[in-house]
Every structure is written in C-alpha cells, then in structure tokens.
Amino acid sequence: MNHGPLIFLGIFLALAASWYGTVVAPLLQFGHQQQVTVGAGSTRYPAARSGQAQRGKDVYRANGCFYCHTSQVRQSGVKFDVVLVSAGTNKAGLISAALLIKPGITADEARKLIEQTPKPLLQGVTRPEADAAAKTLAIPDVKFEIILVPVGGDVERGWGSRVSVAQDYLYEQPLMLGNQRIGPDLTTIGARQRSAASHLLHLYNPQMTVKGSTMPPYRFLFEKRKAGPRPSPDALQLPAEYAVEKGFEIVPTEKAQALVAYLLSLDTQLALFEAPMPTAPKQPELGASTNQTSAAAFTNTAAANQPAPK
Amino acid sequence: MAVMFLFSSALIWLVIGIVLGLISSIKLHGPGFLSQLSWLTYGRVYPASQNAVVYGFSAQALLGIALWLIARLGRVSLQGPGMIVVGGVFWNFAIAMGLVGILTGNSTGYEWLEMPRSASSLLFFSYALIGVWALITFHMRRERQLYVSQWYLLAALLWFPWSYSTAQLLLVVSPVQGVMQAIVNGWFVHNLFEVWFSFLGLAGVFYFIPKIIGQPLHSRYLALFAFWMLAFFGSWGGVYADAPVPKWVSSLSIATRVMMLIPMLAIGLNIQSTLSAHCAILKTNMVLRFVWVGAISYLLATLLGIVGALRSVSEVTLFTLYTNAITNLQLYGFLGMVVAGGIYYIVPRLTECDWPSTGLIRFHFSTATLGVALLVLPQLIGGVLQGIKLNDPQVPFLSVVKSTIPFLGMSTLGELLLLVGNLALLVNLLKILPACCTCCLGRVSNSTPQPKAVAVGGRI
Numbered sequence: 033m034n035h036g037p038l039i040f041l042g043i044f045l046a047l048a049a050s051w052y053g054t055v056v057a058p059l060l061q062f063g064h065q066q067q068v069t070v071g072a073g074s075t076r077y078p079a080a081r082s083g084q085a086q087r088g089k090d091v092y093r094a095n096g097c098f099y100c101h102t103s104q105v106r107q108s109g110v111k112f113d114v115v116l117v118s119a120g121t122n123k124a125g126l127i128s129a130a131l132l133i134k135p136g137i138t139a140d141e142a143r144k145l146i147e148q149t150p151k152p153l154l155q156g157v158t159r160p161e162a163d164a165a166a167k168t169l170a171i172p173d174v175k176f177e178i179i180l181v182p183v184g185g186d187v188e189r190g191w192g193s194r195v196s197v198a199q200d201y202l203y204e205q206p207l208m209l210g211n212q213r214i215g216p217d218l219t220t221i222g223a224r225q226r227s228a229a230s231h232l233l234h235l236y237n238p239q240m241t242v243k244g245s246t247m248p249p250y251r252f253l254f255e256k257r258k259a260g261p262r263p264s265p266d267a268l269q270l271p272a273e274y275a276v277e278k279g280f281e282i283v284p285t286e287k288a289q290a291l292v293a294y295l296l297s298l299d300t301q302l303a304l305f306e307a308p309m310p311t312a313p314k315q316p317e318l319g320a321s322t323n324q325t326s327a328a329a330f331t332n333t334a335a336a337n338q339p340a341p342k
Numbered sequence: 343m344a345v346m347f348l349f350s351s352a353l354i355w356l357v358i359g360i361v362l363g364l365i366s367s368i369k370l371h372g373p374g375f376l377s378q379l380s381w382l383t384y385g386r387v388y389p390a391s392q393n394a395v396v397y398g399f400s401a402q403a404l405l406g407i408a409l410w411l412i413a414r415l416g417r418v419s420l421q422g423p424g425m426i427v428v429g430g431v432f433w434n435f436a437i438a439m440g441l442v443g444i445l446t447g448n449s450t451g452y453e454w455l456e457m458p459r460s461a462s463s464l465l466f467f468s469y470a471l472i473g474v475w476a477l478i479t480f481h482m483r484r485e486r487q488l489y490v491s492q493w494y495l496l497a498a499l500l501w502f503p504w505s506y507s508t509a510q511l512l513l514v515v516s517p518v519q520g521v522m523q524a525i526v527n528g529w530f531v532h533n534l535f536e537v538w539f540s541f542l543g544l545a546g547v548f549y550f551i552p553k554i555i556g557q558p559l560h561s562r563y564l565a566l567f568a569f570w571m572l573a574f575f576g577s578w579g580g581v582y583a584d585a586p587v588p589k590w591v592s593s594l595s596i597a598t599r600v601m602m603l604i605p606m607l608a609i610g611l612n613i614q615s616t617l618s619a620h621c622a623i624l625k626t627n628m629v630l631r632f633v634w635v636g637a638i639s640y641l642l643a644t645l646l647g648i649v650g651a652l653r654s655v656s657e658v659t660l661f662t663l664y665t666n667a668i669t670n671l672q673l674y675g676f677l678g679m680v681v682a683g684g685i686y687y688i689v690p691r692l693t694e695c696d697w698p699s700t701g702l703i704r705f706h707f708s709t710a711t712l713g714v715a716l717l718v719l720p721q722l723i724g725g726v727l728q729g730i731k732l733n734d735p736q737v738p739f740l741s742v743v744k745s746t747i748p749f750l751g752m753s754t755l756g757e758l759l760l761l762v763g764n765l766a767l768l769v770n771l772l773k774i775l776p777a778c779c780t781c782c783l784g785r786v787s788n789s790t791p792q793p794k795a796v797a798v799g800g801r802i
Contacts, residue, residue: 036496042570042573043496046577047501047573050598054529054577054578054580094447095386096384096388098385098451099384099389185734188735189739198587200586201524204520206517209585211665212661216739238373246743248374248377248384251378253380
C-alpha cells in the first residue's frame with residue numbers, strides 16, 4: 033500500500049498546527065505592540081536607543097556576549113507592603129486597627145507606628161493578608177497604599193526590580209535573551225555600574241575589576257599605542273600592577289566605546305501594567321482613593337492581570 | 343558513492359567542530375586561553391563549534407544515511423547521485439562560509455541560525471538539491487510497501503525545509519518584533535532537535551536494530567503511533583516556562599512537551615521488546631552497540647527535556663549547564679552514536695571492503711561512550727547545583743560561577759575523549775577510501791553495472 037501522500041498530508045497538518053499555535057497565534061496577539069505611556073508623566077516606554085548604543089549592540093552580537101549573559105529578569109512571585117500614607121483624624125480607630133493587623137505589638141508601639149507618615153505597617157505579606165489589612169484599615173480619612181513587591185532570586189541579586197515582559201524587548205533586533213548565566217544578567221547593568229571607565233577596564237581585563245572572574249579579556253577592542261607628551265584623554269587609567277610599559281597607553285577603540293554605550297543604555301525598568309513594581313518616590317495624593325478597595329487597586333500601577341501571589 | 347562523500351566531509355566537520363568546542367570549553371575555566379584573537383573569543387568559537395557539529399556533521403551524515411536507507415528500502419539505486427554530490431559540495435561550502443562568518447563577527451545573533459544570510463541561503467539551496475533527489479528516489483522505489491523507517495525519513499525530508507525557511511524568513515529576512523523572535527527561534531530549535539533530528543536518527547535506529555539481530559521490529563504499529571505522536575506533539579515545545587511572553591504560550595509548550603512522554607515510552611518499549619531476546623549480540627556486534635547507546639541517549643535526552651520543561655524544575659535549571667547537557671546528549675550521545683553505527687554498517691556495504699581495523703572501532707566505541715558520559719553527567723549535576731545556588735541570593739554570583747568550574751573541567755575531558763574517538767573513525771574511513779576506489783575501479787574493468795556511481799566514486 034502506498035502511504036506516501038498520507039504521510040505528506042499528515043505531517044503537513046502537524047507542522048502547520050504547531051506553526052499556527054506557537055507562531056501565528058502569538059504573532060496575532062502581541063506581534064504588533066506599540067510604545068506605551070507609563071507613569072503620571074508622558075514617558076514613552078521603551079525608548080529607542082541612541083546611535084552609538086545601537087552600534088554597541090552590534091559589537092555585543094558579533095562577539096556573542098549573549099552566550100554567557102542573559103538579558104532577562106525572572107521573579108518567583110510577589111509580596112505586598114501596606115504603607116500608611118496619612119493617619120487622618122480618627123487616631124483611636126487607627127490604633128485599634130493597627131493592633132488588629134499587627135497582633136504582636138502593644139498600644140504604645142502602635143501609637144508610635146502611626147506618628148509619622150508615610151510608614152510601612154506591614155511588609156512582605158501575602159495578598160490575603162494585605163486584603164484583610166485593607167478591610168481593617170477602611171476608616172474614613174485614613175489613607176494607605178498597598179504596594180506590590182516582586183520577589184525572586186534575580187530581584188534579590190539586584191539584577192532588576194521586576195520580571196521582564198514582552199514590552200521590554202519591543203525594539204530589540206536581534207533579540208538576544210541568552211540561555212546561560214555563565215556571567216550575570218545584564219538587563220540593568222547600566223544602572224548597576226554607571227561609570228563608563230569601569231566598564232572599559234572590565235572589558236580590557238575583567239580581573240582588574242572582579243578578581244577571579246571567568247570572563248575573557250577583550251583586549252582586541254583596545255589599542256596599545258605610544259603615548260604622546262600628554263596621555264590621551266581616552267586612555268585607560270590602569271592600576272599600577274596592570275600598567276603597561278612606560279611610554280605606552282591603552283586606548284579603547286570605537287567598538288569598545290560603542291559597546292560601553294550599549295551597556296550603559298541598559299538601565300531602565302519602568303513599572304508596567306502587566307509588570308508592576310514599586311515606584312521610588314511615593315506620592316501621597318495618588319493613594320487617595322485606595323482606602324475603600326481591596327488590594328486589587330494598587331497605587332503603583334494597576335495589576336488586575338497579576339497572577340495571585342503564592 | 344554520493345553517500346561516501348557526505349560521510350567523509352561530515353566527519354571532517356565533526357572533528358573541526360569538536361576542536362572548536364574543545365577550545366571554547368577550555369575558555370570557560372581558563373578565560374585567558376587564546377584571548378588575544380578576536381575571532382577566537384568564546385562568543386564566536388562556541389557557536390561556530392555548535393554549527394559545525396549540527397549542520398556540518400549531524401545533518402550531513404544523517405542525510406547520507408537517509409539517502410542510503412531510502413535507496414536500500416526502496417530497492418532502487420540512488421537517483422541523481424551526481425546532483426547530490428553537487429548539493430553536498432555546496433552544503434560544505436555553505437558551512438565553511440557560515441563558520442567564517444561567525445568567527446569574523448557576522449553572526450545573526452539567533453541560536454542555531456547564526457550563519458550569515460548568504461551562507462544560510464546557500465545551505466537551503468544545497469539542501470533542496472539533495473532533498474529533491476532523495477524524494478525522487480523515494481518515488482521511484484520498486485518496493486511499494488513502506489517500512490517504518492521510510493515514514494520517518496519522508497517526514498524528515500519535508501520537515502527541515504519548512505521549518506528552516508520559515509525561521510529564516512521571520513528572523514533574518516523580514517524580522518518579527520521583539521519577543522516574537524525568541525518564540526520563532528525557540529520553535530525552530532525545538533523542531534530541529536525534537537522532530538527533524540529525531541526522525542532521521544530514529545529511522546536509523548528502527549532499521550539497524552532489527553536488521554542486525556535478524557528479527558522484525560517488535561511492533562510496526564507502535565512505531566507508527568510514536569511517529570504521529572512525535573509529529574503532532576514534538577513540534578510545539580520551544581518556549582521555556584519563564585520566557586517573557588504571555589503565560590499561555592509557555593504553558594502550551596510545556597503541556598505538549600509532557601505529551602512527548604507517550605512517543606518516548608512507545609519507542610523505548612518497541613526497542614526493548616525487539617532487543618530483549620537478543621542481548622548477546624550486543625556483546626559481539628559493534629554497530630548494534632553504537633545504535634543501542636544512541637537509542638538510550640535519545641530516550642534519556644527526551645526525558646530530561648520533559649523534566650526540565652516543567653515549571654518547578656525549570657525555575658532551577660533554566661539558564662544553567664543543564665540545558666547544555668541535554669543538547670550534548672542529543673548531539674553526541676544520540677546522533678553521534680547512531681551516525682557512527684550507521685557509517686560502520688553502510689560503508690563496507692558500499693565499498694565492498696571490510697574496515698581495516700576493528701580495534702579502532704572498539705576503541706572509538708569505548709572513548710565515545712565514556713566521552714559522552716563525561717561530557718553530559720558533570721553538566722547535568724553541575725547545572726542543577728548551579729541553578730540552586732543561582733536562586734539563592736545569599737550565594738555571591740562569583741562563587742556560583744566558581745562552583746561550576748570543576749564540572750566544566752570534566753566536560754572538557756569528555757570533549758577530548760570524543761575527539762580522540764572520532765579521529766579513530768576518521769582514520770579508519772580514510773584508510774578504507776583508497777581501498778574503495780581500487781575496488782570500484784576493479785569493477786569497472788570487469789563489468790560496468792553502475793557507470794554513474796563509479797564516476798562519482800572516482801571523484802572522491
């Protein structure tokens with residue numbers, strides 16, 4: 033019996049199905065995302081990269097940095113902080129509420145707790161606990177915020193403030209997420225190390241900045257040349273034990289400069305609808321409406337689609 | 343004879359690939375090693391080695407085996423051997439171009455698709471040349487009844503051009519936006535390994551094992567069931583659990599990946615039942631040993647892949663050496679061993695000469711098996727430990743990195759053993775080639791049964 037056409041048709045269907053399910057359907061859903069406006073202002077996110085940083089990305093790609101460095105922050109869940117914004121006039125009511133949500137404290141401690149605002153009442157609690165606290169604190173005139181705090185190994189290592197989501201990679205071309213952490217994640221490397229000089233030293237010889245690092249040196253991105261009467265402004269300030277012989281200096285090439293510009297451009301993680309995170313300066317007026325509702329309405333960003341915390 | 347060309351050049355790429363792999367492996371624990379040259383930096387040597395092994399060796403050698411099987415099972419001679427050799431020459435040229443591109447910093451930045459556009463187009467073109475003649479041979483077959491291996495082969499022949507061209511179109515030619523690239527890339531890589539390579543390798547497994555023990559396959563229907571299961575579930579699972587995409591995409595991947603347990607068990611059961619009464623042959627027949635180790639590696643790699651895809655496990659193993667361990671088990675354990683078995687089986691039948699040295703075959707088997715074990719096990723264990731430490735923010739990152747170094751050292755040793763073992767195969771093949779040519783020429787003077795094949799053989 034000749035099964036040729038049957039096999040042909042069958043595998044065509046199989047491949048087409050997986051193609052539709054894993055490629056076309058996601059493409060339809062989020063293949064055409066746009067920049068979004070975040071925060072109260074008119075910040076557009078993500079921002080496009082400067083020309084030099086974009087050229088630096090090419091250096092990053094050409095030298096395969098992504099075989100050792102990921103560009104993706106993971107989070108294992110979220111915790112909640114309950115922060116008192118304004119104590120209002122009903123002090124007695126608030127103290128008894130504080131005693132209810134923090135059973136371990138005395139009335140004196142509760143009084144001290146609400147003296148100064150903003151003041152975190154609870155930190156790192158689960159969502160049901162935060163919801164219960166919200167109910168207890170539903171006193172007229174009392175203003176509080178419930179803040180969502182991402183948790184997880186990556187976040188605690190300081191590699192980022194929240195999980196990476198699709199929106200973050202809107203302009204990445206090619207997208208180099210990486211799948212090995214032989215080196216640390218680089219999502220926010222520009223914020224962790226803001227000094228271009230340090231980045232250059234690290235690229236020239238990682239041992240100078242991180243003793244025992246297994247990162248290879250990228251000397252070929254630098255030029256060793258005869259120093260003039262005065263050292264070039266770009267020349268690396270090498271520590272004494274790594275100094276080159278007298279009369280010579282190490283100067284970064286355009287590629288090294290561009291790569292560093294790219295690394296420095298990796299510094300923003302903004303709170304998004306789908307990926308909330310605590311915003312640094314808390315503005316009390318934003319929290320005005322939260323005292324009637326449960327933890328579902330967050331002041332930092334709405335998080336209606338956030339999975340329930342563990 | 344076109345097959346011989348594919349085998350020889352595949353082995354040369356394997357050796358090149360392993361040498362490059364060895365360099366990159368040494369760099370992981372000795373970062374200063376060869377660091378002056380830009381084209382030998384880790385981020386270039388590593389993808390170059392992977393591409394050499396995947397496209398240069400695995401794909402090429404498996405295509406060689408596929409061509410031979412299609413002709414053999416269809417009881418016809420290979421159609422268009424000349425065109426296939428031309429395709430093979432272009433294929434090798436494309437890989438050389440691709441590797442040079444990667445080493446000079448022109449990689450595309452997509453995993454397993456690093457070769458620059460010119461090289462990948464040529465690769466696709468040469469695949470088309472080879473694939474068309476393979477399909478024509480399939481079509482011309484005189485034995486109309488299809489054996490299981492032919493199902494797998496036919497599917498594989500069509501699968502690669504579809505998935506490869508789609509991935510190229512959506513990533514290199516007209517790139518999709520943002521994370522869609524990661525999804526398309528993941529989909530392609532998954533199809534390449536879990537479907538295409540699996541189909542090709544398993545076609546060999548299902549042919550060689552019954553052939554050598556002289557018994558039919560335990561169950562044809564079980565093998566066909568596994569075939570459809572693989573085709574329908576194998577191709578979905580390319581998105582890892584924590585990928586920065588909506589959760590349904592990764593959940594779909596995980597669910598279909600778990601379904602892969604079914605074909606895995608079906609294949610394992612089939613091989614086990616076929617072999618169970620004939621284990622004694624394993625001690626004497628080297629080809630069977632190679633294929634058997636390959637089959638076990640396949641089952642193990644699939645199982646590890648399924649386990650690693652689960653959300654709770656992926657939390658630990660993602661971004662660690664665990665991923666590399668699975669890839670290496672697939673490449674060197676499954677494909678490497680099945681291909682070696684296939685070459686040891688096919689070449690004497692093609693050339694009508696025996697292998698010059700059986701000692702070298704035994705030596706190859708021992709070193710390759712030990713090499714795979716030494717390459718994969720440390721990465722597996724080291725990867726899990728690395729993942730646990732990575733997730734514990736109390737452990738400084740540098741000490742996480744340092745804790746992987748002993749494991750990486752063992753992997754380097756494994757890679758070295760693999761190199762030595764495969765050099766033994768190459769030496770054996772180089773010894774048989776002149777003998778083969780004299781064989782063929784001898785036949786020409788006596789009678790001319792296959793003038794076309796001889797002409798090609800002479801060129802080798």
